[in-house]
Amino acid sequence: MDQNELNQFSEEFFDEDEFEEISPNSNLEGKPSSNEKYTRVGNFIVRGNKLFKEIKNKEGKFVEVEVGYATLVDSIVKSMETGDVSLDLRYFSFGKWEKATIERGKLVKSDLKTFLNLGMDVGGKKADIVFDFIDKHEKMAPKTYTHSKLGWHIHDGQLIFRLSQALQQGQAPFSEYKGPLQIAPKGSYKDWIDAINQHVIGHTPMELILAASFAAPIVGLLNVTEIAESDSLLLNIVGNSTTGKTTAAVVAASVFGSPSITHNGLIQSFNGTSNALQSIISGNLGVVLIFDETSMNMLGNKAFTSLIYKLAQNKEKARLNCECQ
Structure with missing residues (x-):
């Protein structure tokens, strides 16, 4: 000065x-x-x-x-x-x-x-x-x-995986998740492994759910690297009350983040508009997400079928912003 x-x-x-x-x-x-x-x-x-x-x-x-x-x-x-x-x-x-x-x-x-x-x-x-x-x-x-998004991403020409932090091979974590979902690590890996060995391994339905959860990063990797073009894997769990549907959802969600239903964990309610449900899953390229209680949604058959296809494609509805972009 x-x-x-x-x-x-x-x-x-x-x-x-x-x-x-x-x-x-x-x-x-x-x-x-x-x-x-x-x-x-x-x-x-x-x-x-x-x-x-x-x-x-x-x-x-x-x-x-x-x-x-x-x-x-x-x-x-x-x-x-x-x-x-x-x-x-x-x-x-x-x-x-x-x-x-x-x-x-x-x-x-x-x-x-x-x-x-x-x-x-x-x-x-x-x-x-x-x-x-x-x-x-x-x-x-x-x-x-x-x-604010999850899963695989190409950043500065390098492949990274975004969870609570951004992970890149051979590098220290360099980015922090700023989004609505609770995915910060909690508990211990040993306790989780012990629970899986005791309650999941040997029980075929639960083993299937766990395998489907681990399929999420595989599907995301295929799309991001353009090795293959694959829609998201959707798995529908049907059954009467108290038959283990929510327990299965908790097992699947626990691989990547909080399995909470009420505190913005990876188990979300199906009680929302089509656009709201799409926005939750948009940009997720490798992390499992569960929608609980499909019966709560009041969409008609035609609209519900359309929503399922949109969720499988993992694309948010195209919109114009204020600058017509």
Whole structure:
């Protein structure tokens, strides 16, 4: 920042009666001391929970002035599927540090309400200053990926498998799942194996269900790598109550994620519209998904048959967006 910009900043951002130099003798919160830790980003300084900016005062001396409570960039996040970039922000509000993820495109004054509603200290004349700091700080922040779809995917020319994390042969996990389904690992692998050996192996119907579950990543791999073009494998379990249908669904779902029916696990209700059911399965290329209680759906025979074919093709209904794309 040159001298003209510094002078303009001090004149526009601070009124003459509210300009105050921060010095070692100041009693303002966040004052510097010889042994205090701070972070410098260009002409900005973060000390404690406060953001300061270095400017030139009326005597031509460089001093620190307080901007407000700090908003920091913890990481830059890029969506693997859409390419959209967001910022993981950490900000001080109501006496404690809070976190929020904001689309990078919202760092404009026209979207200021988004930041104010979250409690960030960006009101009035501060917005441009804080946004300028965020723009500088993000260049120092670590970069990572997120994904909202599941299964196989070609990323930067490499084959990966997306579950709770994105897995690539010979590489550490590098992306985190940000979606509605509960697929974070829980429990222990040993307990799961023990349960399979005790309750599944040797019981042909359950062995069939387990094999069908493991078929999901095989079918997805064939399609993603274009080795073959194959529709999704659909398996319909029919039987009276208390004959083990839900137990079988739990076994199948447990391979990839939570087998919960009520807490957004991999067992979903069939009580929804055709479009809603398609959106749940869209983009899933390798993870089993169960729809429970088909009888709850009120579609007619013709519409129900059409839905089954659409689910097998694993394609969401084509739509135009606001830009006619």
